[in-house]
Amino acid sequence: MxxxxxxxxxxxxxxxxxxxxxxxxxxxxxxxxxxxxxxxxxxxxxxxxxxxxxxxxxxxxxxxxxxxxxxxxxxxxxxxxxxxxxxxxxxxxxxxxxxxxxxxxxxxxxxxxxxxxxxxxxxxxxxxxxxxxxxxxxxxxxxxxxxxxxxxxxxxxDTYALATGAATAVVESGGKTWFTLTADYAFGHAMEQDVKNVVTRTGGKVIGNVRAPLNTQDFSSFLLQAQASKAQVVGLINAGGDTINSIKQAVEFGIPAGGQRLVATVLYITDVHSLGLKVAQGLQFTEAFYWDxxxxxxxxxxxxxxxxxxxxxxxxxxxxxxxxxxxxxxxxxxxxxxxxxxxxxxxxxxxxxxxxxxxxxxxxxxxxxxPMYLFQVKTPAESKYPWDYYNVVKTIPAEQVWRPLSEGGCSLVKL
The missing domain is CATH 3.40.50.2300 (Response regulator)
Incomplete structure (x- = not known):
């Protein structure tokens, strides 16, 4: 090259x-x-x-x-x-x-x-x-x-901020039991631990987990395990094309329709655009920026x-x-x-x-x-112009959303 x-x-x-x-x-x-x-x-x-x-x-x-x-x-x-x-x-x-x-x-x-x-x-x-x-x-x-x-x-x-925003909001609104579907590489492993820590700290429990290869096209076996767990929340700890595919297939399997709550721990506006509001509507997630x-x-x-x-x-x-x-x-x-x-x-x-x-x-x-933001994807009826996809649920101040220096284990930090 x-x-x-x-x-x-x-x-x-x-x-x-x-x-x-x-x-x-x-x-x-x-x-x-x-x-x-x-x-x-x-x-x-x-x-x-x-x-x-x-x-x-x-x-x-x-x-x-x-x-x-x-x-x-x-x-x-x-x-x-x-x-x-x-x-x-x-x-x-x-x-x-x-x-x-x-x-x-x-x-x-x-x-x-x-x-x-x-x-x-x-x-x-x-x-x-x-x-x-x-x-x-x-x-x-x-x-x-x-x-x-x-x-x-x-x-x-980072994974800490994303987990803190989304998982805290979901647990506080009643999603106490979680099953996580995790991308099997460094990002997924870090986010999985951060989500578990936040869910446990806020009074919930992770009752099951499965890891999927990066860039897989077929999530059926992983989603069937999540469905069978009866967890109130299925947390998708993946990103990009993996998030798009896993959400589409979860909807096809009837996971949201069956009463389990689907939570994307990482969701980008390009994902929502690809999914369409009919599929993505109602999803809540934490993000740092929105064009509007x-x-x-x-x-x-x-x-x-x-x-x-x-x-x-x-x-x-x-x-x-x-x-x-x-x-x-x-x-x-x-x-x-x-x-x-x-x-x-x-x-x-x-x-x-x-x-x-x-x-x-x-x-x-x-x-x-x-600051970070807790967003919720709009319904098709709420969207009024191109790429008008999010409602701001709340703004999360920087002092609340980022991991404390004392907890990171960074060698540059002198405590």
Missing amino acids: NTHTSASWTGALARRSLRLGAAAVFVLGAPAFAQEAKPLKIGVLTDMSSLYADVTGKGSLVATQMAVEDFNAAGKPLKIEVLHADHQNKADVAASIARKWIDQDGVDVIVDVPNSAVALAVGNIVREKNKVMLASGPSSSDLTGKSCSPNTIHWTY LNDDTRAWTKRFVPRNEGRYPSALHAGAYASVLHYLRAASAVGSSTDGAAVVAKMKELPTDDPLFRKGSIRVDGRKLH
């Missing part, structure tokens, strides 16, 4: 299955970076062709490019290149790309990195090479726990959609944009992108502020802090 540089990235954007590619240099260097002959290089390492392609993929590349453009338009332009690659949801492939990018192509920061197993592998390489990983796509809370790093920022969400939250999110979305083939942004696209924008501000303040740990330290020092997540901060363990 060879990464190539091109003066035009628009054609590469259209080829969803393209494994490796690059975007153009954006503008002349700022004075603070004048001593560096090379441009600052951003690598968007993502899923361009599989189950997370809709929620990350091309949209994460577009969001990254928008962050570069918006940063440079703000008055301190840098010489920047954006590259991209498809990691195929394989940790070894992702690690190989990351090493080549850093060693041969001079990449300073790797962005997006959906799939927690991939992110954990890439995070080790980035730390070894003293570069930066902006983990806007993966969700494992281990990234700010036992696997925390002075070179990683975990931006959008306020005037700022709507204005940004209006710019994003035409560049993403008419598809609206997921929270992970928003995370890619906001994390890159903050990284560029920090790198500019440091005056160099060479020392990744120094840029990450500056990212933690500077308050965050962008149109999608607004004001926030980054903790010592690398956890980006912002």
